Amino acid sequence: MENSTLGRLFQKLWHGADYTYEQWLDSPDILADDLRLMKEAHCNVMSVGMFGWVLLEPEEGQYNFSWLDRLMDELAVHDIAAMLGTPSASPPVWLSKKYPETRRVNAQGQRQPHKVRQNFCYTSPIYREKVHNINRMLAERYQNHPALLLWHVSNEYGGYGGVQCHCDLCYSAFKEWLKARYTSLDALNHAWWTTFWGNRYSDWDQIEPVDEHGHGLMLDWKRFMSDQALEFYKAETGPLREITPNIPITTNFMRPDASLDYWRFAEHVDVISWDNYPLWHHGDDEAAAIETSFFHDLHRSYKQGLPFLMLESTPSVTNWQGVSRLKQPGMHKLSSLQAVAHGGNSVQYFQWRQSRGGWEKFHGAVITHLNTPDTRVFREVSDVGTTLEELSAIASSTNKAAVAMLYDLENGWALNNAQIPRSIGKQYQETCYAHYATFWRQGVTVDVVNGAADLSGYKLVIAPMLYMMQAGLAEQIEAFVQAGGVFVTTYLSGMVDETDLCFLNGYPPALRRTLGIYVEEIDALTDPQQGTITFREGNDLQVSGSYAFRQYAELIHLETAASVAEYASEFYAGSPAITVNAHGSGKAYFMAARTDKALLQDFYGAIIKSENLRRAIQPKLPSGVTAQVRENDKQRFVFLMNFTNEKKHVELGEDSFTDAETGSAVGQSIMLEGYGIRILEASINS
Ligand code: GLA
Ligand code: ZN
Numbered sequence: 001m002e003n004s005t006l007g008r009l010f011q012k013l014w015h016g017a018d019y020t021y022e023q024w025l026d027s028p029d030i031l032a033d034d035l036r037l038m039k040e041a042h043c044n045v046m047s048v049g050m051f052g053w054v055l056l057e058p059e060e061g062q063y064n065f066s067w068l069d070r071l072m073d074e075l076a077v078h079d080i081a082a083m084l085g086t087p088s089a090s091p092p093v094w095l096s097k098k099y100p101e102t103r104r105v106n107a108q109g110q111r112q113p114h115k116v117r118q119n120f121c122y123t124s125p126i127y128r129e130k131v132h133n134i135n136r137m138l139a140e141r142y143q144n145h146p147a148l149l150l151w152h153v154s155n156e157y158g159g160y161g162g163v164q165c166h167c168d169l170c171y172s173a174f175k176e177w178l179k180a181r182y183t184s185l186d187a188l189n190h191a192w193w194t195t196f197w198g199n200r201y202s203d204w205d206q207i208e209p210v211d212e213h214g215h216g217l218m219l220d221w222k223r224f225m226s227d228q229a230l231e232f233y234k235a236e237t238g239p240l241r242e243i244t245p246n247i248p249i250t251t252n253f254m255r256p257d258a259s260l261d262y263w264r265f266a267e268h269v270d271v272i273s274w275d276n277y278p279l280w281h282h283g284d285d286e287a288a289a290i291e292t293s294f295f296h297d298l299h300r301s302y303k304q305g306l307p308f309l310m311l312e313s314t315p316s317v318t319n320w321q322g323v324s325r326l327k328q329p330g331m332h333k334l335s336s337l338q339a340v341a342h343g344g345n346s347v348q349y350f351q352w353r354q355s356r357g358g359w360e361k362f363h364g365a366v367i368t369h370l371n372t373p374d375t376r377v378f379r380e381v382s383d384v385g386t387t388l389e390e391l392s393a394i395a396s397s398t399n400k401a402a403v404a405m406l407y408d409l410e411n412g413w414a415l416n417n418a419q420i421p422r423s424i425g426k427q428y429q430e431t432c433y434a435h436y437a438t439f440w441r442q443g444v445t446v447d448v449v450n451g452a453a454d455l456s457g458y459k460l461v462i463a464p465m466l467y468m469m470q471a472g473l474a475e476q477i478e479a480f481v482q483a484g485g486v487f488v489t490t491y492l493s494g495m496v497d498e499t500d501l502c503f504l505n506g507y508p509p510a511l512r513r514t515l516g517i518y519v520e521e522i523d524a525l526t527d528p529q530q531g532t533i534t535f536r537e538g539n540d541l542q543v544s545g546s547y548a549f550r551q552y553a554e555l556i557h558l559e560t561a562a563s564v565a566e567y568a569s570e571f572y573a574g575s576p577a578i579t580v581n582a583h584g585s586g587k588a589y590f591m592a593a594r595t596d597k598a599l600l601q602d603f604y605g606a607i608i609k610s611e612n613l614r615r616a617i618q619p620k621l622p623s624g625v626t627a628q629v630r631e632n633d634k635q636r637f638v639f640l641m642n643f644t645n646e647k648k649h650v651e652l653g654e655d656s657f658t659d660a661e662t663g664s665a666v667g668q669s670i671m672l673e674g675y676g677i678r679i680l681e682a683s684i685n686s
Contacts, residue, residue, distance in 0.1 A: 005246045009150060009271060010307060013388040013395050014346035016045035016080070017366055018312065021071050022052040023355055031071065034353060035078045037373055041366060046075060046312065047348065049138075050085025050155045051117070054092035057134060065141055070148045076350050081310075083148035084142060084252075088131040088236055089155035090117040096132060102127040105167040107210045118160045122225070122232040123169040136239035143244045151240050151508045152311070153233065153251040156275065162259035163225045166210070170228070175204045179226045185680030191499040215417055215500040222413050227262045234268060242256020252311045253302075255295055256409050257429075263409065263450050266302035274299045275312035275350070277341065281325040285675075288625045289338070289643040290437050293626065296342030297399075297436075298407065298448035305398050305447070309346040310339040316364030316377045326363075330675030332380040334386065334641055337677050340391070341628040341639035343399045347384055391662050391679065394637055397630040401447040402613050403439055406463035408450045414468040414500050415492070422524030422551060431464045431490075434597065438604035443616030443627035455480040459611050466493040468500065474510035481514050482584025486611055489515070490591045491522070491552045514588045516561030516581030523553040523570065531569035533577045534592060539564045540580045540587075541606040549577070549593035558591050564589070578603070620649035625672065631684065645674040657682050 016038075038046070049056075057063055075082050096103050096114035102124045104112045112119060120127050135288045141301045142148050157163065182188040185201055192214060199214065201207055209221035220566050237249055248270035253262050255274075266272060279293045299308045313336065317324040327335070336347040354365035366381050367373070373382075379540045412428050415512055422424075434450075439446045447458070451473045455461050461480060466489055474494070494507040506518035525531070530550040541564060555572050559580035567573050579590045591603075608615070616627035616638050624644035630637045637660055642648045650670055657666045657680035666680055 006248055006270060008642075009248055010345060010395055012044070012253070012392040013340065014045045014081070014309065014348065015041075015385045015388045016043045016047065016083075016346070017315075017349040017352035018050075019046040019048050019352040020051060020355065021048065022067060023057070024353070025067055030353075031074055034367070035074055035080070037367060037378075038080055038352070039078060039393065040373055041382045042389055043080060044208055045081045045083060045149065045346070045348065047083040047085060047152050048072075048075075050087055050152060051090045052085070053087035053090055053134060054094075056087065056138075057092065060094060060098065063137065065137075069141075072145050074144060074370065076145065076147040080147070080492065082145075082147040083150045083152040084132070084148055085152045085237060086135045086138065086154055086240070088120070088135075088153075091120055091130075099124075099126045099130075101167065102130075102167065104165040107164070107166050109165075109166060116160050118158075120157060121165045121167055121170065122163060122166070122228045123165065123173050125169075128158075128232065128235045131236045132239060135236055135518075136243070136274075139239050140589045141241035143247075148244070148247060150271070151237070151244070151247055151249040152273075152629070153237055153249055154241075156252055156254055156258075157233065158258040158260045159254065163229045164221075164259070165225075169210075172224075173228060174209065174221065174224050175207065177227065178207065178220065179204065181220070191501065192220075193501060212417065215414070218417060219410070219414055219500050222259060223261065223410070226259060226264065230268065233265065237268075250309065250311070253299065254330045256298070256412075262302060263408050263452065271306065271309060272299050272302045273309035273311035275335060276310050277312075277314060277318055278335065279321060279324070280327055280331055282323070285643045285645075287433075289641070290440050291433050291628070292335070293342055293440055293628075294433055294436050294448060296339055296344060297446055300343035300399060301447040301449050301453075304441040305343065305400070307343050307345040307395070309348065309385045309399065310336075310344045311346070311348050312350040313339070313348065314364045315349045315366050315381050319360060319363040327380075328645065328675060330673060333378075334643070334675050334677045335386050336384045337387065337679070338638065338641060340388075340394060341641065343630065345395050347388060349381070379476060387399065387661060391637075393632075393635065394630055394660075395510075397632040397635065397637060399445050399628070399630055401445040403444060403446045404453065404455060404458045404461045405432060405436055405446055405448045406451060406453075406461060406466060408466065408468070408470075410470075410498075411451075411466060411468045411508070414496065418463035418496075420492070420524075421522055425527075425551065426465075426492075428465050431594070434600055435462055435464050435604070436589055437597065438601045439608070440626050441601070441621060441623075442608055443606070443612050443621055444608055444627060445616075451476075454481065455485065458485060460488070460607060460611060463489045463493065464489070465490055468496050468498060469494050469508055469511070470498045474508040474514070478510040478514045478583070481586035481588050484585035486586055486607065487514065487588040488591070491554045491593060506568065510560070514581065515579070515584050515590050516559045516583070516588070517556045517576070517579050517590055518559065519554045519556050519592075521555040521573070523555065525551050525553065527551070531567060531593075533565050533595065533599065535565040535578075536563060536570040541603065541610070543602050543606050549595050549597055549601075551594045553577070553593040556590070561588075561590065561661070567593075571663065617655065618653035622648040622650060624648070625650060628658050635683055636682045637685055638682070640672060640678045640680065642672040642674065644674045647674060647676075648672045652680075657681055
């Protein structure tokens with residue numbers, strides 16, 4: 001889709017919610033009440049229809065669009081846009097009963113009953129046909145409807161237990177997928193190293209993806225199921241693309257602990273959207289904020305910086321997180337605008353009106369069972385709406401990063417399954433957050449990219465625990481460093497290729513040349529064992545002192561690299577723990593051990609300084625506070641966000657700012673309330 005067709009979507013910031021009007025059809029007054037309250041809450045968009053299939057098609061082939069017509073018309077009259085859902089996430093019971101093949105089969109071979117939602121088989125031709133039909137009818141009916149802003153395709157593919165289905169249809173599609181990838185069984189047997197424990201296949205039909213011990217097998221099965229969900233998505237969006245070529249399409253992603261490779265999906269959606277449910281007030285709000293920022297940056301990076309939508313968040317609490325605390329005063333605005341700070345162009349909630357029954361009847365909502373706007377939550381929601389209206393100029397701005405973190409979902413799958421000397425607590429994601437944290441604390445923008453990204457525009461690329469390296473990635477990293485880039489990687493990197501086969505002779509050659517080291521052994525420490533790393537006098541980073549390491553410590557040999565820091569304990573005391581290798585015009589650092597926050601902070605702090613990486617504001621930020629920047633040709637917006645419950649005094653340095661909400665001038669320092677946010681604006685002199 002051309003960027004110009006995204007024009008209407010990116011003209012302003014959006015504020016709204018999932019509105020399940022179909023649950024209230026026997027309460028005739030509710031629509032008018034809701035529309036009035038939506039305006040009062042400064043909402044300009046609603047996500048509608050995604051769980052409404054059975055009301056649109058109560059019996060096979062019998063349709064009733066009257067309720068959706070009424071809803072769409074009324075939204076348009078009230079100048080509220082619709083993100084119109086396609087209903088594939090919740091098939092009607094009649095459909096599951098009449099066409100059993102649409103229901104999934106589990107790994108034990110049992111066909112599942114109709115239950116929950118998002119539980120259909122992605123391969124079933126009948127399901128694809130039924131979805132295609134209903135989507136075609138929706139597209140034909142609403143193609144010229146003034147309320148239609150965006151297609152909200154399905155809901156959270158891969159939710160409720162992932163995407164896996166072990167039916168015959170899926171198995172035969174998997175076989176075809178494997179044939180296309182490997183051509184011959186010999187090639188597959190080699191790639192999966194099936195001679196191990198004597199598991200060689202002599203016929204494609206023998207392959208059963210049920211054995212976690214088969215690493216190559218399970219990795220390909222995950223890839224296949226993710227691809228299958230993508231094929232399903234492409235089939236379901238077919239009629240939308242054909243009939244409404246100018247209406248952009250999204251499907252709501254989740255945090256990528258899901259079973260989908262969203263990088264592949266990203267190529268086929270017009271705008272990225274995701275559902276964001278952090279755990280606030282569980283003890284460490286800074287940690288929760290860093291994690292959430294990381295995921296916002298990831299969702300911005302899926303489409304190379306294009307603004308994304310926060311398609312869901314809770315206006316108050318959830319009912320599925322074990323414990324979900326009320327947001328303390330300020331936190332709602334802070335966490336909502338955190339999305340905008342990182343490149344989000346919407347703040348949307350699940351849900352507008354609280355369900356009266358069913359699984360989510362106690363999930364937070366803008367309008368609760370009390371049925372009144374006279375609530376704390378409604379006032380805070382409405383306040384966010386006002387701010388988003390005032391800040392509409394931000395919609396055309398973007399975030400520019402000089403730093404990229406390589407966070408590869410397939411690497412996460414492979415690493416999780418790997419059996420290594422310390423298989424407990426590998427913590428791939430947590431390690432990425434830990435490396436990201438210093439940049440967050442210093443207000444340095446980071447893109448979160450995968451191995452297929454073009455790295456050439458960055459100054460610094462960080463790749464923690466890059467266990468699996470896809471073909472070509474080591475060469476790309478080498479070219480990046482040779483051209484002057486700085487690269488950082490760690491223990492448990494460069495170990496296997498994309499089929500999970502170990503590299504022989506150490507790293508892939510391009511990475512070994514880039515790092516100038518090789519690994520001989522990996523020591524694993526138990527918890528709470530720890531050792532010490534000491535920086536060498538006069539090292540390249542000018543960091544000094546000793547720091548702790550734990551859990552993983554690799555024993556490495558220098559080839560062309562220099563030692564920056566050394567182990568000061570264990571039998572390998574005196575051997576290198578952090579190295580740097582000058583390569584071409586750039587350099588590459590290697591961290592052989594897992595370290596604590598203190599080392600990462602000083603290490604990356606030194607790199608931020610030596611590489612002169614841009615910080616949102618020059619003075620040091622107080623703890624728990626971050627600053628994020630969005631900019632366009634004319635303005636720079638700096639979001640100052642305090643994720644602690646204490647007041648924080650922030651020095652702003654030399655730049656002159658105005659307050660973006662009030663327009664009034666701001667001095668050289670400001671006070672942020674506990675959980676406070678201020679958005680500052682500066683003109684860019686061209
Ligand atoms: C998900 C779903 C929503 C709703 C919320 C509840 O994100 O997409 O339909 O169930 O969770 O938090
Ligand atoms: Zn299936």
